[in-house]
Amino acid sequence: MTARLAVLCGGLGGSRFVDALARAAGPEAVTAIGNVGDDVEILGLHVSPDLDTVLYTLAGLLDEERGWGVRDETYNALGAAERLGGETWFTLGDRDIGLHLVRTERLRNGEALSAVFAALTEAAGVRVRLLPVSDDPVRTVLSTPGGDLDFQTWFVRRRHQDHVLAVRYVGAEAAGPAPGVLEAIAGAEVVFLAPSNPFVSIGPILAVAGVAEELRKRSGPVVAVSPLVGGRAVRGPLTEMMVSLGHDSSAVGVASLYEEIASTFVLDPADSALAASVEALGLRALVLPIVMVDPERRQEVGRAVLEALA
Ligand code: FO1
Numbered sequence: 001m002t003a004r005l006a007v008l009c010g011g012l013g014g015s016r017f018v019d020a021l022a023r024a025a026g027p028e029a030v031t032a033i034g035n036v037g038d039d040v041e042i043l044g045l046h047v048s049p050d051l052d053t054v055l056y057t058l059a060g061l062l063d064e065e066r067g068w069g070v071r072d073e074t075y076n077a078l079g080a081a082e083r084l085g086g087e088t089w090f091t092l093g094d095r096d097i098g099l100h101l102v103r104t105e106r107l108r109n110g111e112a113l114s115a116v117f118a119a120l121t122e123a124a125g126v127r128v129r130l131l132p133v134s135d136d137p138v139r140t141v142l143s144t145p146g147g148d149l150d151f152q153t154w155f156v157r158r159r160h161q162d163h164v165l166a167v168r169y170v171g172a173e174a175a176g177p178a179p180g181v182l183e184a185i186a187g188a189e190v191v192f193l194a195p196s197n198p199f200v201s202i203g204p205i206l207a208v209a210g211v212a213e214e215l216r217k218r219s220g221p222v223v224a225v226s227p228l229v230g231g232r233a234v235r236g237p238l239t240e241m242m243v244s245l246g247h248d249s250s251a252v253g254v255a256s257l258y259e260e261i262a263s264t265f266v267l268d269p270a271d272s273a274l275a276a277s278v279e280a281l282g283l284r285a286l287v288l289p290i291v292m293v294d295p296e297r298r299q300e301v302g303r304a305v306l307e308a309l310a
Contacts, residue, residue: 006184008133009194010035010050010201012067012235013227015057016292017194017301018128022058024302027127031184035196036113036132037140037169037204038151042090043081045100046107049152050201051117051130052099059124061095064295067235070095089157114178131184133205136175140204141168151200160237164244167199172207177214185214190309193224195290197238198257199245206261215261221309224262224283225290226251230270234291252277259283266290266305 005025007018009032018032034051041047049068056062056070063071073093082088092100099120106116112135121130140151144162154160185191196202206212215222231250233239242249247257251267255278258265264284267274268291278285286308292301 004029004189005192006031006033006188006190007192007194008033008196008202008205009054010038010196010205012053013233014050014194014196014201015054015062016298017192017196017225018054019057019295020292020298020302021192021306022128022302023299024306027058031129031131031180031188033131033133033181033184033205035201035204036134037138037172037200038155039137039139040090040150040152042092042100043086044104045092045097046104047090047092047100048103048113048117048132051132052096054128054130055117055121055124055126058121058126058128061124069093090152112178114180129180129184131180132178133181133211134172134175134208135178136171138172138175138204138208139170140200141170142166142200143168155200155237160240164199164241167203167245169204169207172204173209175208177208177210181208182210182214185211185218189220190306191215191218191220191222193222193258193262195225195227195234197227197233197236197241198254199238199241212261221264222262223264223266223286223305223309224255224258225266225305226254226268226271228254228271229268229291234293250274252281255281255283264309266308 022030039048061070063069113132117130142149142154142164143166228251239249247253251271252274255265259281265278266286272287275285288304292298
């Protein structure tokens with residue numbers, strides 16, 4: 001079946017929204033285009049946290065409480081690495097390491113990241129198509145008062161405590177879209193920007209050469225879903241980033257970041273008073289419940305969004 005829905009996504013909010021659409025429209029209808037800007041090499045292993053979170057969510061394996069990694073994990077390998085003097089600030093569980101071993105070997109054998117994800121999703125029984133936005137390296141770098149930090153050093157090692165002054169995507173201009181990415185954007189009935197962090201999840205996707213242009217070329221809807229509800233992120237440092245990067249920390253602030261590429265903006269009923277300001281930006285505003293922490297709620301959220309767009 002040709003994919004009908006394409007979703008640009010990263011982080012936990014992104015994976016929950018992909019899950020919501022897959023539950024509502026069927027997994028074969030959905031292509032998820034994932035951020036690779038927070039990919040990192042740990043203990044020699046290639047980790048793709050954002051796409052792995054989507055994979056684990058769809059496979060029913062995610063530690064939903066923590067929002068990353070595999071549920072019911074054990075940490076024997078990491079414990080051994082620690083005793084041997086290895087770096088352990090990035091917590092890798094035993095089951096998660098199994099995935100990183102397979103991926104790293106395939107990459108070293110010359111396979112592209114997109115081909116590796118195709119094999120991993122098939123092996124995991126996941127029927128949503130998962131595409132890394134690029135097979136080339138793109139790395140998100142945060143400028144902070146103490147200097148530049150790569151994404152995972154800022155986010156995990158330093159617990160996103162450093163004030164963010166600017167964000168850049170190293171390698172994005174030279175990176176080409178992975179096979180299928182532009183076709184998925186052009187061919188989808190609806191393209192979604194998931195309720196993910198616009199700076200560190202959606203930003204690195206849009207920065208890959210050709211992706212933003214392909215979105216602008218579309219005549220069909222490009223629908224952004226607010227990652228802020230009542231001015232707060234469900235999880236993560238977005239509120240603080242909006243402020244430190246000079247934006248209004250509200251759904252309207254996020255909508256204004258997307259006004260050039262989106263046609264529709266979905267905001268939660270908690271923010272219904274902001275709908276008129278979103279429309280004043282030239283976007284169609286849709287007010288729908290978008291909090292989907294509970295997996296049982298996701299099908300309803302996905303259905304409501306698709307019905308409102310029909
Ligand atoms: N987030 C943390 O806060 N601490 C960790 O130790 C950590 C390990 C980790 C391992 C594998 C993985 O796929 C994700 C992991 N994350 C961890 C989450 C991840 O770094 C971030 O949530 C995303 O990169 C942000 O989108």
